[in-house]
Amino acid sequence: MMDGAGAVSGAGEVTKTLEEVLSLPILVVERVRKAVSEAESFKSECVELGRHSEILADMLRTLRQVVRRIASTYERPVRRIVAEVDKALERSLTLARRCRHAGLLRRVVTMTTGSADFRKTITLLEASAGDLRWLLSIYSADDPDGGVSMPPIATTDPILSYVWSCIAFVQMGRSANALADSAMNLANLALDNDRNKKIIIEEEGVPPLITLLKDGPSSESQIAASIALENLAVDVESVDALLRNFAVPAVVHVLSDSPVSLQTRVAHLVSKMASHDQEAQEEFARANAIRPLVSLLSLDVPLDDPKLNTKNPTSIHSVVQINRDLGKNPNLGSFHSDSGSSRGGSIRDYHYNRNKERENEPPEVILELKIACSEALWKLSRMCVSNSRKITETKGLLCLSKIIEREKGELQLNCLMAVMEIAAAAETDADLRRSGFRINSPASKSVVDQLLSLVLHGSSLALQIPAIKAIGSLARTFPARETRVLNPLVIQLSHWNPEVAAEAARALGKFVSPDNFLCVEHSKAIIEFGAVAPLLRLLRPGEKTQLSALILLCHLLANVPNSENLDRTKALTALESAYRSPTIQDSSIRDLIAKAIFNLELYCVGGHPHRHA
Template sequence: MMNGRRGGGTIVASAAAAGVAVGTGAGGKNIEEELSLPILLAERVRKAVAEAESFKLECGEVGKQVDQLATMLRSAIRRATASPSVYDRPVRRIVAEAAKTLERALALVRRCKRAGVLRRVVTITTGSTDFRKIIPLLDASLGDLHWLLSVYSDDGAGGGIVLSLPPIASTDPILSWVWSYIATVQMGSSASDRIEAANTLANLALDNDRNKKIILEEGGVLPLLSLLRDGPSVDAQIAAAAALSNLASDPEHVALIIKELAVPIIVHVLSDSPMRLQTRVAFLISRLASHLPFISQEEFARENAVRPLVSLLSFEVPLDEPRPSASIHSLVQGMANLQYLNSTSASGSSGSGSSRGKSSRDYYNHNRKERENESADVKQALKIACAEALWKLSRGSVSNSRKITETKGLLCLSKLIERERGELQHNCIMTVMEIAVAAESDSDLRRSAFKTKYPAAKSVVDQLLKVAQQGSSPALEIAAIKAIGSLARAFSASETRVLQPLVLQLGHWNPDIAAEAAIALGKFSCPENYNSVHNSKAIIEFAGVPPLMRLLRSGEKTQLPGLILLCYLALHAAESSAMERAKALGTLESAARTAVAQHPSIKDLLPKAIYHLELYRVGAHIHRDQYPM
């Protein structure tokens, strides 16, 4: 982004470098050190003005302006250092620009000292032009400093939102507005001003990507995180969470936010806040995990964000205990007690253990009562946001998926899939699907969470089968079918009940659903599945061959998964009369001539399937010749 009026320099520091230390810039200089240079330059200019021999009138005018600059710079030092939490980004930018102008003024005035004839001639010819250039630059620096001082009150606290335009941002008004809003968020003495500033930053970020970049580059993340953690009111914290959510729109932006140690703050606020705020924070987690999955997921896994999300999602959801263990109620209470003890320890509070235990119980009971008194809409919004956050955290993450299964998350998700509809049901199904996909690649997770003798696993599978057959939308049916397919190796040979619903979906009118069913059945019948032979025969017994043959003729989208499934059936059940009646051999031979070029992945599989079918046909003919009817 260009530097407003004078084009001198660029915005070089990212949001990550904005807060190297309180009052310290990326280069390690504090405010006093940075302001000392222009004040020193101002003194040198005044000395040079006193020594000037030519253009005395013009030098005198420069001297007056420089005196005003020096006075305002000293005021800026007092105000910028009056508070340890000062927002110093505009100070550094404006002071750096003023120093450049003072350097030019010093060089010009020094040329007006007594010198040789030739130098005086050159000075006379160029001096007027140079003074006409330097005077407006000094005026602009005075305007910048006047604006800067208006942003800060005399005691160093924010003086409220300032929407006037300093000269440094005359060609880019957004810059000065962002400075003013960030300063108010960080230093504002009025809660209403801080809320308004945070909401305005959220709206600016929502407008376009350039605004987001400016807010991030000008150090807006740290003040927003501070407001989220320690805001004077819930509305202030919600405004901060909304602004951060709008900033988290691509991987680069999310990386900057996470680099500012945002995750521990977010998880802390999520664990212990009113429901309205928890809803907004859960949505923020979804945004971070969506745009920078691996890094965000690992950070949230390290902070164990899954546990409070599952606890919030399971609030008022009846969970039947298959065996004696800690209830969700006791889990939440234990978390509340731990958070309270941690907070009292961190603040250095004193008192006996019994009194602290009593306080924590009172705190928890009060917190629970507040939750129970919330409206149904607020509770529903929180569950939707938590389910979405779990979905995004579990996508491609074995660690977070395992944490969900270890906190009774599967049983909770199953109950919500059964009783809910709409967005909440969708988010829960997508979460289960991602956990199943993770279990497909991790045998330990598959064994620990999806043994069908476990009530939670059985309940989840039952709900997936129900959705796969009676889904309210193709997206839900596809997700449920994909989840069942991902769990193919978790089912024993006796559990063929999951196959028939998938076989029925082979004939679905929607080609996406039919193709997903073929993919899922392929995972049951592939050689890597220990029960592949048994499953292949069960698919044929459930009359899966006729719809499969129709699927192969229905279009390119379904051709590859259909061919793969047919090959697996040929490998494991070539002797089936259903395969012969369907003329599977001819279909595969035709595919070998045409489909291999389009789908090289089946180049090796097709010949094996054809060989098995041919071998069986030859054996059948020999058998009939030896034993004629």
């Protein structure tokens, strides 16, 4: 920024301050007045030009005084309208100067300048006066509907003036009701169509909404701002606009300590941003949004940890830890050692009252909050190692497992999807596998138990399939002795639904893949559990299960071709048929089949002749 001279933007370009923007047209009016006084032709028309210009000058002076009194002015419509006013005044100045010549030049001017030019210019000046009148009404009104309905500048695009007025009241509103109403108006506009969303973002509606979300005078106005931002966040471009205006710190600030209704809305906003933009996921990771989300999700969830108060999982200690991590006040954690101080007592009382407020909320309100937080954790952890690691570091994994065990419906499904995404992240990151899914950790054991329970007894495909995927993603975390995870997957190879059977085959395929150090041991266990017979039934051409079942069978036969539990003749026939099938065109799959056939032929019983694919 440049003191008094304006702001630097672009490649060295200086943006004029609002004071300069409003002052320059007034100087043009002075020139118009002088040119009118020197006019030798069209004197009456020039006088009319001067009169309309003086009206504009008076309105500009009034607007300048109004703007000076406003602490935070919404500048976008001012700059746009004053630019049009300046064009109209420059046209008036040019026209008046052409009329000050005498003699021959006067006759030339009379021929080239007609009354139509004056009428058109006066029409522009009148339109500019209407625009300034609208600006004054908006900047002086006490409610969003208190101004002129539409300025002349917006006649070709009426929605523009409505967006301007709503944004102006969000930024400069004098009452909590006006702020909430204006923010909800923007939320409804954004919900109508994509063009409205684009206009709101282009007209700089995001910054005041973020400010209102963080520092709004009432939870109603903050909720309205959150809904508006949520309706705007529909793609990467719009989410980037929120990120550029520092939405993430504001969101985490509100999420950490607010009324339940506001926390619920902000959690929905986190889900929306994270689902559309991977950069938003990383921003939330850096701002440590995981901790408050896990803290809210763990309300009334016993985590069986002596360090946590199971009657009140969101204890003062946990809230202080959140604040310390967020960097809000590093000294907040010290009040435990000095509980007798007035500062410590006030903090303790504050968080105690906040927790009491939550306890007094109806169960359905707390359930809605948990559903929103679980969805946010799901979206934040999707394909994001950093957020997945933070969930495992904050007892979030154990919390998700407990909720999967205790709850039903949308909350259970969201937590399961979060576990599935964390497992998928662990599949790609060895450090996360070692730290988050240690075989002896209570959280890891609890998660695996719940996943296996859903694999065997899931009440719907929506639960079974994610549970199977999660087990498959964790394949490299299980030792050879942990065969209990394999039998449930083998059983699902015979499931009536082909999607479940195919997913089970894909999950087992990760246990026996050459990438898995224990692929041979796992292959022996899978064959002993009787996987080959259902696999052969899944190899029918054209079925959804064919490819995943074929890959699994090939790996099994490549790893343990001499197993006594194999019907080698049937397996060999099935593989040769698949190799000849026109549906198998992928060269890597065909090479895999050829290798399995070769290994089988080496151990084929009954003096079967060797055949080579």
